[in-house]
Amino acid sequence: MPVSARSWGVLAVLCGAIFLEGIDVAMLNVALPSIRADLGLSTGMLSGVVSAYVLGYGGFMLLGGRAADLLGRRRMFLLWLVVFLVFSGLGGFADEGWVLLVARFVTGVAAAFMTPAGLSLITTTFPEGPVRNRALLIYAGTAAGGFALGLVIGGLLTAFGWRWVFFAPVLMSAVILAAAIPLLRKPDGERPAAGGFDLTGAVLVTTAMMLLVYGVVRLEHPADGWPLTVAAFAGGLALLAAFVAVERRAAHPLVRLGIFRSKALVRANVTAALLTASFFGFQFLVTLYLQELRGWSTIQTGLAMLAAAADVVLAPILTPWLVNRYGNAKVVFAGLLSGLLAYALFLGVGLDWVYAAMLPSMLLIGLMFAFVYGPLTIVATDGIAEHEQGLAGGLINSSFQFGAALGLSAVTAVNVAALGAATGAEAGLAAMRAALVVPVTATLLAAVIAAVGLRARARAAEPVPVRA
Numbered sequence: 001m002p003v004s005a006r007s008w009g010v011l012a013v014l015c016g017a018i019f020l021e022g023i024d025v026a027m028l029n030v031a032l033p034s035i036r037a038d039l040g041l042s043t044g045m046l047s048g049v050v051s052a053y054v055l056g057y058g059g060f061m062l063l064g065g066r067a068a069d070l071l072g073r074r075r076m077f078l079l080w081l082v083v084f085l086v087f088s089g090l091g092g093f094a095d096e097g098w099v100l101l102v103a104r105f106v107t108g109v110a111a112a113f114m115t116p117a118g119l120s121l122i123t124t125t126f127p128e129g130p131v132r133n134r135a136l137l138i139y140a141g142t143a144a145g146g147f148a149l150g151l152v153i154g155g156l157l158t159a160f161g162w163r164w165v166f167f168a169p170v171l172m173s174a175v176i177l178a179a180a181i182p183l184l185r186k187p188d189g190e191r192p193a194a195g196g197f198d199l200t201g202a203v204l205v206t207t208a209m210m211l212l213v214y215g216v217v218r219l220e221h222p223a224d225g226w227p228l229t230v231a232a233f234a235g236g237l238a239l240l241a242a243f244v245a246v247e248r249r250a251a252h253p254l255v256r257l258g259i260f261r262s263k264a265l266v267r268a269n270v271t272a273a274l275l276t277a278s279f280f281g282f283q284f285l286v287t288l289y290l291q292e293l294r295g296w297s298t299i300q301t302g303l304a305m306l307a308a309a310a311d312v313v314l315a316p317i318l319t320p321w322l323v324n325r326y327g328n329a330k331v332v333f334a335g336l337l338s339g340l341l342a343y344a345l346f347l348g349v350g351l352d353w354v355y356a357a358m359l360p361s362m363l364l365i366g367l368m369f370a371f372v373y374g375p376l377t378i379v380a381t382d383g384i385a386e387h388e389q390g391l392a393g394g395l396i397n398s399s400f401q402f403g404a405a406l407g408l409s410a411v412t413a414v415n416v417a418a419l420g421a422a423t424g425a426e427a428g429l430a431a432m433r434a435a436l437v438v439p440v441t442a443t444l445l446a447a448v449i450a451a452v453g454l455r456a457r458a459r460a461a462e463p464v465p466v467r468a
Helices: 005-039 043-071 073-092 097-125 130-160 164-183 199-218 226-249 257-261 263-293 298-326 328-346 355-381 386-419 425-435 437-461
Strands: none
Touching: 005 043, 005 073, 005 097, 005 130, 005 164, 005 298, 043 073, 043 097, 043 199, 043 386, 073 097, 073 164, 097 130, 097 355, 097 386, 130 164, 130 298, 130 355, 199 226, 199 386, 226 257, 257 263, 257 386, 263 298, 263 328, 263 355, 263 386, 263 425, 263 437, 298 328, 298 355, 328 355, 328 437, 355 386, 386 425, 386 437, 425 437
16 A cells, blocks of 8 residues: 655654654753753752653653543644643743753653654554554654764753753754644544543543652662652552552543553563663663763763664664564564673773773664664554554553663662762772663563563464364
8 A cells, every 4th residue: 555745744743753852851861960050950959850851751651642542643742742842942941940840840741642642643644564664663763863862962052051952842843843733634534532531540540650650760769768769659559550440440441451461562561661771771871981980071972872873774774674574573582682782791891991892882772772662662553453552652652761760760779879988980880880780681581571472473373283
């Protein structure tokens, strides 16, 4: 079935939006020291600026995915793109920490509604099969490339002033919005989902997700008020249990629990969380290593990580061919093995390493993202009914976001515990090596899950003997 030029234009717009989301997060991370110096923010407030976005994004993602199905994907995408634009601009004008907190929280909420709407627009615009797979792989490669390039661009913009880290997304959002309005049309025959809106379920799952993400963020400093951390996890799990009970009885549930009967979907979501946990944890540790232990500048650090963005080229060119030839499961497994080797090689890092010694790990990480990120998105949305594509998109993006928060918190907790009261470069290096075990372990677990999926597919493909 031929795909129209307008459909490829839609893909370009949606790729622009996911690139915007990735570059926005990366640029802010690079600008944090400059923001602290200019506004005089405490360490707690600075950490809160990062956590506010994660809370908004992770807390509202499931609600955002279902809202796209219930209220219209085009409507949700355009509305929340405008909100993203406005509150990113608000952050650029901030003169106090609380303004930054509000701006980043609402920007995270906007991304939580915009991202699953964009993903479901792709899965409903392109027919299931090789064409959709190619579109999803291009989309996923753009998302990962946005984060990698954001480190470099953020360093350049911060040199002119940290406020440009907020103003640049405003300009990008305006361009994307101008292109999206004429290109995104309501699909022929699209009907709103039947039934009402499960308000009780929405409140329960959103509050539960926010508490769980907050608990994960607090793990970065486990000794700092541990009763509150335990209470956050306990409250989140209790509300999640209440949500499941409500959904079982709801006439029109926010999340149809039967969707989790798909073992492939569950494996894809768990693997997605482990993938981003490993990468974001590793990226954080490498940033500390290069800037604090080696004295590299923000621009040098960004350029060093640029090789990990190789998936921007590989994802749309090589990955579709591999998926068509070998299938998603084998490609995902190969990608995870690449990542496992990348992190294992970095365990031997030293204070005198030249960049050539780091380059193999960076390139292998690029391979991992090219082979895993896109195919996981395909697996998580394949075979899902059209009226639940927003929900499937919300689930996989929730897993990516929750995994990123978990990975950052885990490596920070291990690094702080291993360092203790010690000081000096050698002590810092030893602590970093200890924390590198986190991404290695996460990727190993993901590879095991992928191997289980491969075995399940092999069993399903075996011919059933027929008795004469």
